[in-house]
Amino acid sequence: MMKLLMTAMKASISEVMETMFFLPVEFGAQKSFKQTWVAEDKSKKACQLKFTGDVKGSFLLIISQNLLVEAAQNFLGESRESLEQEHLIGTLTEMLNMFCGNTLSKIDTKAPFELGIPKIIDKSDILDTQVFTIVETTGSRMAISIVMD
Amino acid sequence: MSYSILIVDDSLPMRSVIIKTFKAAGYASAQFFEAANGKQALDHMKNGWIDIVVTDYNMPVMNGLQFLKAIKTQELLKDIPIIVVSTEGNETKIKEFMDAGAKAYITKPFTPETIRDLVTDILGEVDYDETVDDSNEGFDF
Numbered sequence: 001m002m003k004l005l006m007t008a009m010k011a012s013i014s015e016v017m018e019t020m021f022f023l024p025v026e027f028g029a030q031k032s033f034k035q036t037w038v039a040e041d042k043s044k045k046a047c048q049l050k051f052t053g054d055v056k057g058s059f060l061l062i063i064s065q066n067l068l069v070e071a072a073q074n075f076l077g078e079s080r081e082s083l084e085q086e087h088l089i090g091t092l093t094e095m096l097n098m099f100c101g102n103t104l105s106k107i108d109t110k111a112p113f114e115l116g117i118p119k120i121i122d123k124s125d126i127l128d129t130q131v132f133t134i135v136e137t138t139g140s141r142m143a144i145s146i147v148m149d
Numbered sequence: 150m151s152y153s154i155l156i157v158d159d160s161l162p163m164r165s166v167i168i169k170t171f172k173a174a175g176y177a178s179a180q181f182f183e184a185a186n187g188k189q190a191l192d193h194m195k196n197g198w199i200d201i202v203v204t205d206y207n208m209p210v211m212n213g214l215q216f217l218k219a220i221k222t223q224e225l226l227k228d229i230p231i232i233v234v235s236t237e238g239n240e241t242k243i244k245e246f247m248d249a250g251a252k253a254y255i256t257k258p259f260t261p262e263t264i265r266d267l268v269t270d271i272l273g274e275v276d277y278d279e280t281v282d283d284s285n286e287g288f289d290f
Contacts (some may be wrong), residue, residue, distance in 0.1 A: 019258035020166075062211065076162055077169060090162040097160070097207070097256045101236020112239040115160070115207050 015079040021071045028134035047096045053113035067140035076081035093116045093118035152179040156199035157190040157204035187216025206235035
């Protein structure tokens with residue numbers, strides 16, 4: 001199941017990022033939270049979205065401030081100066097919502113998955129050993145992980 | 150003709166994106182109203198006429214399916230077309246909405262053209278001569 005989810009997740013991220021945020025992506029290596037750059041920068045934001053269904057778990061997304069601002073600009077069609085915190089947080093939660101919903105829609109299951117409400121979490125809530133997939137865009141990066149309960 | 154369009158989504162950016170999509174599609178002269186969940190939307194609909202509703206599914210307080218079912222129980226509101234825009238594309242979920250009376254179901258991510266074509270089909274062709282001067286925000290996403 002995890003392999004299926006990872007394959008679907010990569011296809012979904014590419015689709016969502018290109019269609020809604022106009023940012024092409026490439027996938028980098030898998031690294032633990034502790035090993036990657038994501039643990040070092042306090043300006044980055046982390047978001048979690050839980051799901052239930054045939055399997056239960058959650059998606060975790062960590063994104064750099066630069067990439068979040070760029071994504072919000074493209075998504076909302078607004079200038080960098082006009083973006084407020086609410087726009088950035090809303091863009092982040094919606095981005096993860098689309099990644100997760102689109103991914104789970106690609107998985108054939110007996111019972112439909114149900115999504116929770118995306119929430120911003122503190123990076124201290126993430127285990128150092130949690131494995132993330134690095135997602136590269138033009139000059140910026142984010143990291144995403146699926147946690148199975 | 151100026152339409153009244155209600156956008157129901159707990160995400161402020163997504164409401165903004167959908168409104169821009171409508172404006173880009175030629176509905177710049179429409180009146181747009183926003184609600185963050187089904188309950189807020191129902192409260193709004195009791196106080197003024199709405200021509201079309203675009204709603205998310207996954208929202209706190211009252212989700213899109215509960216909202217849709219609540220509308221369908223009310224004589225004055227039950228014929229208002231409801232478009233569902235959701236990240237969840239599972240066939241069972243889509244069928245549940247369509248059986249409950251949704252006019253259409255769009256999965257995210259979507260292109261502006263998808264919404265334009267669908268809404269134009271539901272509301273009819275817009276008079277671009279009347280709306281083009283107001284549409285100064287352009288097709289900007």
